[in-house]
């Protein structure tokens with residue numbers, strides 16, 4: 001999800017649909033309510049979670065609540081694209 | 086640690102789960118919403134942040150986390166059901182700088198491995214336990230765990246857990262925190278953001294404790310098992326909050342990490358040959374053998390049965406004869422009766438002192454018996470070889486041997502010891518008497534062995550010396 | 565070289581220390597307890613580990629841990645304790661971990677008694693734990709061999725990455741004999757390619773789980789290959805007066821000591837009896853026993869302190885080609901040499 005001029009706005013939450021198992025713990029953990037259940041299914045048949053595209057506050061709650069190691073990445077406010085982390 | 090600018094898959098995880106069979110090498114085997122996955126992430130992140138990924142050795146238990154080794158970029162042991170604390174004990178002792186983690190479920194830790202966790206905790210082993218309490222056996226399909234709640238339905242408590250037949254939920258933090266050795270015992274939960282955060286802190290603190298060699302840390306984590314509980318993930322979270330927490334209260338049960346306890350120090354094993362031989366008390370010089378004496382044929386290659394009350398020193402009597410035989414270059418063997426028989430009852434031993442390699446070591450048909458009490462005489466004269474020799478303790482045995490073919494030496498063994506002021510030296514009187522009868526060895530050679538046998542206490546040595554001589558001289562003077 | 569008068573149980577610990585054993589994990593049981601006691605005395609002097617575990621189950625799992633960590637490690641017990649160790653012995657065999665287990669056999673079944681018996685043969689030589697695996701099994705019959713074969717057990721265990729037993733009975737564990745202590749210490753092998761040592765270079769996996777059926781079969785085949793190679797290369801026996809013997813007694817451990825005396829007595833009476841003593845019970849001396857008929861032997865008598873456990877292996881080796889008899893005592897009783905001689909006379913008419 002990108003902004004109009006093609007640049008992401010940080011903080012930003014990225015969810016890998018293939019790694020997501022559709023438990024939706026992240027959705028309910030998000031205080032900003034910016035995650036939702038997708039209407040689409042991933043290849044395993046799960047309705048994966050999606051970031052609405054804006055409004056992430058960088059709290060990281062979804063990241064820590066998600067049981068899948070690599071399903072969620074949260075880029076925080078000070079994130080500089082391209083810099084090794 | 087620099088402030089994070091991104092929250093991504095922690096480096097404590099492998100990029101690609103190489104040990105995982107099949108195509109999906111980028112996702113876990115856990116069910117959606119499983120507590121194990123959340124805890125895995127907290128552990129992997131802590132290993133990275135504390136810079137110990139490369140030093141970590143993880144126990145993968147039997148349970149749903151049996152495949153924990155798929156995921157972490159560390160060393161791994163897959164271990165038997167419940168035994169993770171035993172294996173972790175040896176791992177942390179073998180490589181004391183390793184960050185050893187015992188990861189366990191509630192069936193694993195609190196049922197089959199109940200004693201293993203308790204004992205490792207009590208020893209204060211330097212490792213951390215992450216204990217996932219999900220009130221059920223997940224892996225095997227939802228049977229009762231020791232932590233299953235009262236009334237909770239599982240596949241083996243279809244009518245609900247009945248405490249009168251199935252017992253009550255075991256509260257491990259409460260149990261473990263009663264022990265002195267553990268340094269940090271806490272119970273956290275994964276049912277909401279705030280508690281995930283607390284769990285994260287607990288995980289980090291526990292790993293830090295191991296890093297600083299503070300000893301045993303125990304982190305119990307209430308985790309969801311949506312599959313086992315047959316609920317949605319979010320309902321499972323609610324179930325923890327409403328049903329589990331009242332039974333398993335959250336909080337720190339013990340924290341003495343800041344107390345001034347000594348850190349766990351395991352010295353480096355020594356393998357250097359000189360020090361090893363010194364520890365074994367092995368001398369490098371070859372011992373000079375004494376030249377063997379002329380012995381009457383009936384006393385050559387004796388097969389000896391010494392016997393008496395426990396406490397009469399029967400074992401040391403036999404050992405002394407074997408030891409002195411060695412000095413003359415004989416083949417020797419000593420075989421005790423062992424076990425309950427020794428406790429208060431009679432004791433006996435077989436000694437062989439022979440030219441050639443010794444076969445059977447039990448003196449089933451002895452050529453010489455040394456009987457220190459009456460039951461011994463009666464028992465062993467029956468198996469004495471024809472024309473054998475009987476040396477018996479005439480102080481305590483008021484009957485005479487019945488064997489008419491035998492050569493008989495009544496020696497007041499206990500009496501002679503008593504005259505020296507200590508009946509406890511009667512065994513050495515017996516040895517002296519044996520030397521006097523057989524002339525197999527010089528009694529002075531036994532005396533030289535006394536320090537080796539009884540330690541260096543001078544008064545004791547002197548008394549035993551006198552005892553050997555008294556037995557020897559009595560025989561020489563009277564027969 | 566100086567000799568020391570040592571108990572068999574103590575001699576095993578001497579051997580272990582010289583072999584570079586870095587850790588002892590055990591639980592007391594008669595008639596094996598002196599092994600733990602001597603280990604508790606010697607290991608700390610060399611900054612090595614001694615730990616009295618909470619049970620044999622735990623002790624053997626600790627052995628699994630120490631072995632997987634790249635250390636030479638041992639444990640010891642007797643029948644009831646060995647039964648409990650079987651869990652982790654199977655795991656060790658399945659994970660290809662070297663270690664040494666000493667079993668000083670006592671009377672059974674159940675709590676039995678503490679007298680000498682050889683009733684653990686089957687549970688030690690033929691598995692005991694679950695799955696298709698074998699342990700190397702060495703059977704000392706003297707205090708000297710308690711030292712030497714314990715050292716050998718460590719070497720073979722490492723060479724084949726397999727658990728190795730030192731199997732004997734209460735007589736050999738409890739007796740004392742002169743033991744010549746070797747004056748060298750073992751070279752410790754490098755295990756960094758498979759052991760887990762808490763370093764970046766040793767992020768290995770100690771494991772016996774293979775979910776995929778084909779993979780597990782493949783792993784089992786590899787294990788079987790290893791066992792075939794053990795059978796080819798590591799059989800050890802002692803022969804005593806077999807060369808011209810008409811009849812041969814077969815025994816291990818303390819039974820072989822008695823048998824040796826029987827052979828001496830028989831020979832002094834003009835009877836041509838000999839003895840074959842398996843020193844390795846696994847690998848079992850199949851070829852050596854199978855060759856006896858061609859060497860002019862007319863019959864064998866297997867002697868055990870059991871109801872007849874090893875005799876099954878003797879019979880499998882002989883494949884019915886020769887008369888094979890058995891004599892055993894149980895319950896802690898040891899036959900006398902004359903008792904055995906009478907048996908030879910009665911069975912074979914010698």
Ligand SMILES: Cc1ncc(C[n+]2csc(CCOP(=O)(O)OP(=O)(O)O)c2C)c(N)n1
Pocket residue numbers: 147148149150166189190191192193194217219221222223224225230
């Ligand atoms: C000796 C032995 N007994 C039983 C089993 C079967 N078994 C496998 S996992 C398991 C229960 C594990 O439950 P728990 O420790 O609560 O972990 P969870 O699966 O809930 O994470 C059992 C009984 C086994 N593998 N080994």
Ligand code: SF4
Pocket residue numbers: 015019020021022023024025026027048049065066067068071072118
């Ligand atoms: S918590 Fe993770 S697995 Fe669950 S829905 Fe969100 S992204 Fe997917």
Ligand code: SF4
Pocket residue numbers: 114115116117118119120121149219223224309310311312313
């Ligand atoms: S059964 Fe329960 S514990 Fe096991 S993976 Fe599924 S949710 Fe997790």
